[in-house]
Amino acid sequence: MSETVTKQTEGAEAVSVRELDVLEQLLKPEVQSSLNVLVENLPKLAEMVTLLTKAYDVASTVANDKVLMNDMTHGITEFAKPIVDKAKNVAAAAVEANDRAQAETATIGLFGLLKMLKDPQVQSTFRFAQAFLDVLSERNKNAN
Numbered sequence: 501m502s503e504t505v506t507k508q509t510e511g512a513e514a515v516s517v518r519e520l521d522v523l524e525q526l527l528k529p530e531v532q533s534s535l536n537v538l539v540e541n542l543p544k545l546a547e548m549v550t551l552l553t554k555a556y557d558v559a560s561t562v563a564n565d566k567v568l569m570n571d572m573t574h575g576i577t578e579f580a581k582p583i584v585d586k587a588k589n590v591a592a593a594a595v596e597a598n599d600r601a602q603a604e605t606a607t608i609g610l611f612g613l614l615k616m617l618k619d620p621q622v623q624s625t626f627r628f629a630q631a632f633l634d635v636l637s638e639r640n641k642n643a644n
Contacts, residue, residue, distance in 0.1 A: 525531055616622050
């Protein structure tokens with residue numbers, strides 16, 4: 501029993517020491533200034549906390565909604581799949597073209613170049629390159 505009283509007395513002394521430390525801190529001018537700023541901005545802080553709480557609630561609801569998450573995953577997959585497939589196709593074509601170019605050792609002469617200029621793919625590439633350079637030229641003129 502006397503141990504309990506001693507512990508309670510020690511606890512009360514510890515609390516009073518903590519209270520004195522808090523009071524000493526409150527008497528400092530910089531702490532009082534900070535408290536004044538906080539009190540003046542309490543309405544703004546309350547509004548911010550309310551908005552953050554609402555945002556947290558929405559994010560939490562969305563994150564925990566399995567149906568919505570599955571729908572979003574499915575939608576993103578549907579959107580990205582054609583792009584991924586196209587990128588794989590282009591990469592495979594580039595690898596195959598590189599393999600063919602490495603295997604071919606014949607020299608391309610002037611007449612070979614003239615013959616290649618008739619190819620529709622080459623013509624399309626040159627038209628694109630010309631249009632691209634024209635656009636860059638126009639943008640450089642407009643920027644200056």
